[in-house]
Amino acid sequence: MMPLLTMERVSVRFGGLVAVNQLDLEVRQGEILALIGPNGAGKSTVFNLITGIYRPTEGTIRFRGEIINDKHPHEIAARGISRTFQTIHLFNELPVFENVLIGAHTQGKSGFLGALGGFLPVKRREERALADLARECLALVQLDCKVDELAKNLSYGEQRRLEIARALAVRPRLLLLDEPAAGMNPQEKKELMDLIRKIQVSGITILVVEHDMKFVMGLSDRIAVLDYGAKIAEGLPEEIRSNPAVIEAYLGKGVSGQC
Amino acid sequence: MFWQQLINGIALGSTYALIALGYTMVYGIIQLINFAHGEIYMVGAFAALVLVTVFKMSIFLAMVLAMVVCLLLGVIIEFVAYRPLRRSSRLSALISAIGVSTFLSTLVLLIFGADAKGFPDDVFPVVQMRIGAAEVSSLQLLIIGVSALLMLGLEFIVHHTKIGKAMRATSQDYTTAALMGVNVNLVISFTFALGSALAAAGGVLVGIYFNAVSFNMGLMAGLKAFAAAVLGGIGSIPGAMLGGVVLGVVEVLGVAAGYSSYKDAIAFAILVAVLMIKPTGLLGQKIQKKV
Amino acid sequence: MIGEYLENLVNLVDAYYLQIFVNIGIAIIMALGLNLVTGVTGQLSLGHAAFMSIGAFTGAILTIKLGMPFSLNLICSGLMAALCGVVIGFPILRLSGDYLAIATLGFAEILKVILLNLDITNRALGLSVPLPHTPIPLPIYVWLTVLLVLAAMVLIQNSRFGRALRAIREDEIAAETMGVNTTLYKIQAFAIGAFTAGLGGCLYAHFIAYINPSDFGFSKSVDILNMVVLGGLGSIPGSVLGATLLTTAPEFLRFMERYRMMVYGALLVFLMIFRPNGLLGGVSIRKLVCKALGIKPGPRKPWHRISTRKAGG
Numbered sequence: 001m002m003p004l005l006t007m008e009r010v011s012v013r014f015g016g017l018v019a020v021n022q023l024d025l026e027v028r029q030g031e032i033l034a035l036i037g038p039n040g041a042g043k044s045t046v047f048n049l050i051t052g053i054y055r056p057t058e059g060t061i062r063f064r065g066e067i068i069n070d071k072h073p074h075e076i077a078a079r080g081i082s083r084t085f086q087t088i089h090l091f092n093e094l095p096v097f098e099n100v101l102i103g104a105h106t107q108g109k110s111g112f113l114g115a116l117g118g119f120l121p122v123k124r125r126e127e128r129a130l131a132d133l134a135r136e137c138l139a140l141v142q143l144d145c146k147v148d149e150l151a152k153n154l155s156y157g158e159q160r161r162l163e164i165a166r167a168l169a170v171r172p173r174l175l176l177l178d179e180p181a182a183g184m185n186p187q188e189k190k191e192l193m194d195l196i197r198k199i200q201v202s203g204i205t206i207l208v209v210e211h212d213m214k215f216v217m218g219l220s221d222r223i224a225v226l227d228y229g230a231k232i233a234e235g236l237p238e239e240i241r242s243n244p245a246v247i248e249a250y251l252g253k254g255v256s257g258q259c
Numbered sequence: 260m261f262w263q264q265l266i267n268g269i270a271l272g273s274t275y276a277l278i279a280l281g282y283t284m285v286y287g288i289i290q291l292i293n294f295a296h297g298e299i300y301m302v303g304a305f306a307a308l309v310l311v312t313v314f315k316m317s318i319f320l321a322m323v324l325a326m327v328v329c330l331l332l333g334v335i336i337e338f339v340a341y342r343p344l345r346r347s348s349r350l351s352a353l354i355s356a357i358g359v360s361t362f363l364s365t366l367v368l369l370i371f372g373a374d375a376k377g378f379p380d381d382v383f384p385v386v387q388m389r390i391g392a393a394e395v396s397s398l399q400l401l402i403i404g405v406s407a408l409l410m411l412g413l414e415f416i417v418h419h420t421k422i423g424k425a426m427r428a429t430s431q432d433y434t435t436a437a438l439m440g441v442n443v444n445l446v447i448s449f450t451f452a453l454g455s456a457l458a459a460a461g462g463v464l465v466g467i468y469f470n471a472v473s474f475n476m477g478l479m480a481g482l483k484a485f486a487a488a489v490l491g492g493i494g495s496i497p498g499a500m501l502g503g504v505v506l507g508v509v510e511v512l513g514v515a516a517g518y519s520s521y522k523d524a525i526a527f528a529i530l531v532a533v534l535m536i537k538p539t540g541l542l543g544q545k546i547q548k549k550v
Numbered sequence: 551m552i553g554e555y556l557e558n559l560v561n562l563v564d565a566y567y568l569q570i571f572v573n574i575g576i577a578i579i580m581a582l583g584l585n586l587v588t589g590v591t592g593q594l595s596l597g598h599a600a601f602m603s604i605g606a607f608t609g610a611i612l613t614i615k616l617g618m619p620f621s622l623n624l625i626c627s628g629l630m631a632a633l634c635g636v637v638i639g640f641p642i643l644r645l646s647g648d649y650l651a652i653a654t655l656g657f658a659e660i661l662k663v664i665l666l667n668l669d670i671t672n673r674a675l676g677l678s679v680p681l682p683h684t685p686i687p688l689p690i691y692v693w694l695t696v697l698l699v700l701a702a703m704v705l706i707q708n709s710r711f712g713r714a715l716r717a718i719r720e721d722e723i724a725a726e727t728m729g730v731n732t733t734l735y736k737i738q739a740f741a742i743g744a745f746t747a748g749l750g751g752c753l754y755a756h757f758i759a760y761i762n763p764s765d766f767g768f769s770k771s772v773d774i775l776n777m778v779v780l781g782g783l784g785s786i787p788g789s790v791l792g793a794t795l796l797t798t799a800p801e802f803l804r805f806m807e808r809y810r811m812m813v814y815g816a817l818l819v820f821l822m823i824f825r826p827n828g829l830l831g832g833v834s835i836r837k838l839v840c841k842a843l844g845i846k847p848g849p850r851k852p853w854h855r856i857s858t859r860k861a862g863g
């Protein structure tokens with residue numbers, strides 16, 4: 001079966017810095033693939049490349065066979081890739097529900113003229129369908145009791161969940177989660193794991209970046225390891241656990257981090 | 260003819276450069292377009308005018324005092340109108356800056372009236388000199404000389420003093436500089452002080468050059484200087500100097516070529532073109548926003 | 551027939567108050583348009599008055615040269631301004647924040663200089679605009695336009711389109727990642743804002759009967775910005791209130807005339823520091839009205855409607 005997403009020899013440079021270096025990566029339909037690596041390895045940059053926020057300097061990125069290298073982020077969203085951000089990017093001054101409604105943007109069509117005809121039954125139906133979808137996504141992350149709250153007033157864990165709900169409202173085929181468990185306590189992490197599994201069961205493929213090894217090992221089907229922008233290992237969790245290159249990358253960092 | 264216009268352009272451009280430096284330094288540090296900067300330049304011109312006509316001071320002393328007045332004004336404006344907004348959106352700070360600008364120009368209008376005022380004739384002896392094919396006035400030499408001197412002074416402060424180092428560090432990376440113990444508030448005040456003093460000098464020089472000082476001279480000059488700062492690459496000090504001079508020369512040449520009624524549009528056309536083609540300006544660095 | 555009644559009605563009103571009334575109407579139109587661009591979409595425009603001048607001169611020239619029916623003229627003026635909005639917006643809306651603001655200002659100044667140099671606008675002398683042939687009196691036209699613009703703005707804010715605009719204001723990268731074509735939406739917002747400014751300009755030109763490019767400079771743009779900021783960026787009732795207050799204040803406070811711009815300047819600083827959301831930002835008019843009438847506000851947002859429906863079924 002054709003992989004859902006492939007990256008072939010993808011590189012990106014910022015000035016002199018090669019943030020992602022000749023990366024080959026495959027995300028298979030239906031799996032949970034974890035992308036790990038020390039801080040600054042280029043994981044978030046990979047997400048930014050896939051979602052079109054950065055353009056690769058070299059290489060090709062394909063989604064369902066189509067090259068998406070030079071597509072804008074909104075075009076990529078329309079093709080079914082959505083994401084959360086490592087540093088939270090919510091619509092802070094808007095209510096929770098509206099955040100998710102905006103996530104459902106690609107599921108509607110009415111533009112400016114549609115807005116002027118907002119009182120027409122067709123348009124009301126569309127709005128209702130979007131609201132239904134948003135409500136469903138909020139229920140999944142258990143935020144349906146906070147719909148009227150402004151996003152900025154949520155707790156940190158709730159904000160992370162809201163980002164997931166908003167990303168789900170895009171109705172993605174591929175969901176990218178950038179450090180979703182950061183700052184969560186063990187109980188929240190466990191709930192998050194269950195949530196991600198639930199999302200996988202609903203047929204969405206997941207690429208997740210996470211630092212918590214227990215979380216990664218317990219959740220992912222496969223793991224890819226990045227160091228200095230290059231892939232140094234890829235495989236099943238148990239393979240990665242015992243891979244010397246990976247241990248080296250983490251330990252090496254740990255030692256140098258002390259001085 | 261060309262050389263003549265070139266010299267005229269460089270003289271005018273030096274004053275743009277003096278104002279542009281303030282924009283560029285402030286923007287480099289707090290990413291604010293200090294919209295009131297043009298008004299500071301205007302106040303500088305008025306301060307010198309009052310000192311020269313009322314207190315009969317020499318123009319050089321008046322210029323120095325005008326620089327001090329504006330230095331204080333710049334620091335006060337930052338303290339009152341921008342500092343409380345440092346955590347707000349950049350839109351808020353920009354709107355506040357527009358408010359300050361409107362306030363100052365109307366205040367001066369109320370005090371001095373709408374007519375342009377001139378310096379006394381004997382404020383600076385004007386002598387014409389021939390250099391090759393071009394005629395240069397002592398006034399132009401004064402402008403170019405004083406501007407060059409001030410810019411050299413600025414270069415020295417920025418590169419060879421402790422506070423200058425702190426300025427550069429803050430403009431590189433605000434948060435890190437703050438964490439490393441740089442007194443960011445002091446650096447910001449200092450930056451406003453420096454920029455405002457330079458603008459005041461520019462205002463005085465322009466006031467003598469055109470023999471006209473008026474309440475609304477700040478808006479256009481400020482915008483043009485901002486265009487110069489953008490042209491040179493906002494945040495870059497040499498860029499602001501280069502941008503100012505280039506803009507002055509282009510404007511003077513444009514007028515000489517018969518586009519005098521479009522004079523004010525030239526700067527904006529350059530500004531808009533630069534923003535569109537190379538938003539980072541001639542000497543600016545390319546930055547991509549991190550996500 | 552109806553026109554005649556309205557004519558008589560308008561003639562009854564004292565000319566001075568009629569003038570203020572019309573000025574308020576035009577100010578509301580201008581403020582609502584800028585509110586969409588700056589308040590809702592978050593793109594600071596310092597050249598709103600330039601689009602007003604496009605509308606004013608288009609309208610004036612159409613009346614002078616063609617004697618076009620006024621309604622058609624009004625629409626043409628709006629469209630012309632919108633067209634300019636698109637032409638200008640397309641290149642500059644890629645710029646962010648303050649660069650955009652400066653670029654709008656730059657374009658506005660360039661436009662002013664061009665208008666000051668064209669024969670058809672009578673250069674720096676300006677144009678005298680004859681009274682247009684209208685079936686209903688001009689003041690009524692102004693207020694009909696106000697109502698239409700108001701209705702359009704309310705519909706926009708409650709739509710998928712308006713949501714996308716707000717998303718752009720809040721976080722452009724996130725909006726784009728959620729599938730919002732931010733460039734397209736910003737241009738549309740810009741064009742709609744320009745369109746309403748064109749309407750306002752056309753009405754202004756015909757009511758004031760004399761226009762000059764210098765009337766539509768930077769300080770006019772700041773005036774309009776003030777109304778929007780005072781009322782509360784993004785708030786429709788706020789824009790209406792801001793426009794009304796700032797148009798009438800100098801009339802009531804005669805002494806203010808001289809100090810007007812000074813007070814406005816200080817007001818901007820003060821508002822940004824102490825009340826960044828303006829007078830009505832974050833205030834729900836609906837809730838206030840319900841409270842005054844002593845009734846409980848019912849569900850309004852779609853998510854509430856759905857929750858009640860589901861609970862019932």
Ligand SMILES: Nc1ncnc2c1ncn2[C@@H]1O[C@H](COP(=O)(O)OP(=O)(O)O)[C@@H](O)[C@H]1O
Nearest residue numbers: 014019038039040041042043044045547548549
């Ligand atoms: N827009 C950018 N401009 C310059 N450097 C960047 C940019 N984005 C990321 N980088 C650099 O690329 C490297 C990888 O960053 P990132 O992908 O955020 O790492 P990770 O998510 O693995 O911690 C870092 O050195 C970072 O500073």
Ligand SMILES: [Mg+2]
Nearest residue numbers: 043044045086
């Ligand atoms: Mg990261």
